[in-house]
Amino acid sequence: MQIIYSTSTSPAFNLAAEEFLFTNRQDDLLFLYVNESSVIIGSNQVIRNEVNLEFCKENNIQIVRRISGGGAVYHDLGNINFCFISNNKANQSTLSADFLLPVVNVLKVLNIPVEIGKRKDLWLPDGFKISGTASHISNNRVLHHGTLLFETNLDHLNKSLQSHDKDLSLKGTASVPSKVKNIRDYFLEKNQDLNRNDFKQNLIKQIEIYYNAQIQNLSYSTEIQFLVDSKYSKVDWNFKK
Numbered sequence: 001m002q003i004i005y006s007t008s009t010s011p012a013f014n015l016a017a018e019e020f021l022f023t024n025r026q027d028d029l030l031f032l033y034v035n036e037s038s039v040i041i042g043s044n045q046v047i048r049n050e051v052n053l054e055f056c057k058e059n060n061i062q063i064v065r066r067i068s069g070g071g072a073v074y075h076d077l078g079n080i081n082f083c084f085i086s087n088n089k090a091n092q093s094t095l096s097a098d099f100l101l102p103v104v105n106v107l108k109v110l111n112i113p114v115e116i117g118k119r120k121d122l123w124l125p126d127g128f129k130i131s132g133t134a135s136h137i138s139n140n141r142v143l144h145h146g147t148l149l150f151e152t153n154l155d156h157l158n159k160s161l162q163s164h165d166k167d168l169s170l171k172g173t174a175s176v177p178s179k180v181k182n183i184r185d186y187f188l189e190k191n192q193d194l195n196r197n198d199f200k201q202n203l204i205k206q207i208e209i210y211y212n213a214q215i216q217n218l219s220y221s222t223e224i225q226f227l228v229d230s231k232y233s234k235v236d237w238n239f240k241k
Helices: 011-024 053-058 098-109 154-160 183-189 196-211 222-232
Strands: 002-005 029-033 038-041 062-065 073-075 079-087 129-131 133-138 141-149
Touching: 002 196, 011 029, 011 038, 011 062, 011 079, 011 141, 011 222, 029 196, 053 062, 053 154, 073 079, 073 154, 079 196, 098 141, 098 196, 183 196
Parallel strands: 002 029, 038 062
Antiparallel strands: 029 079, 038 073, 079 141, 129 141, 133 141
16 A cells, blocks of 8 residues: 655645546555645536535635545545545455545544444544545546545535525435534543644554555646646536536
C-alpha cells in the first residue's frame, strides 16, 4: 500500500487526482487530502434537489461533482478525506465495507471507538455519524472514499445541504440525511481536547504504522491539471443535472 498526501486544498484538484490515480495506476493506494469549503455531489445527483445554491454562493462554497455515486457531502478545512484505490480482488466483494477496517483500527488506537454502519459509514457510540463513504468501480479498479468530520463547520454543512428549490420531476440519487458530530466535540465531551493539526498528524502517524509505509506528498502532474481544466472546473460537468 502506497500512502499519498495532497498538499492542495482545491476540491477540483483533489477529485481530479483521485480519478487520475484510479485510471492511471495499477497498485494499491491510500490517498489523503483536505478540501476548502465545498459541496461534493454524487455523480448521479440533481444539484438543485440537494444543494442550497444561494447559501453556497453567499458563503463561497464551491460545488464539485465526483465520479462516485452516493449522496452530497460538505467538506472544509476541518475535514480529512481518505480514498482507497485498488484492483478488484477475485475473493472479495466490491460491495463489502471491509475497506473501512483500517480506518476503524486507526481511529480506535486514537481512542475514537467507531463502528461501521449499514451504509458503509462510521458512527460514534452515541449515535452520531462522523464519516460517510461512496464508491466507484470500473475496468477492474475499485475506489472507495470518505470523509472524517473533525472540526467541520456544522452550520455550513447543514445549510449548504438543504435545498429550498427542489424539482422532484428531475430524477437523481437522493441524499440520506444523518445526525453528525465532530470528532473534536466527542473529545470535548470527555473533557479532552485535540487541535486539528495534532489530530491530522496523529492520524497519519498511525496510518503509517498500520501499513508499515511512509507517506509521500502528491507530485504535481500536468495530467491531473488537465483533468481540473477540462472537467472538474467546468460547469457542464459539475452542473450536468
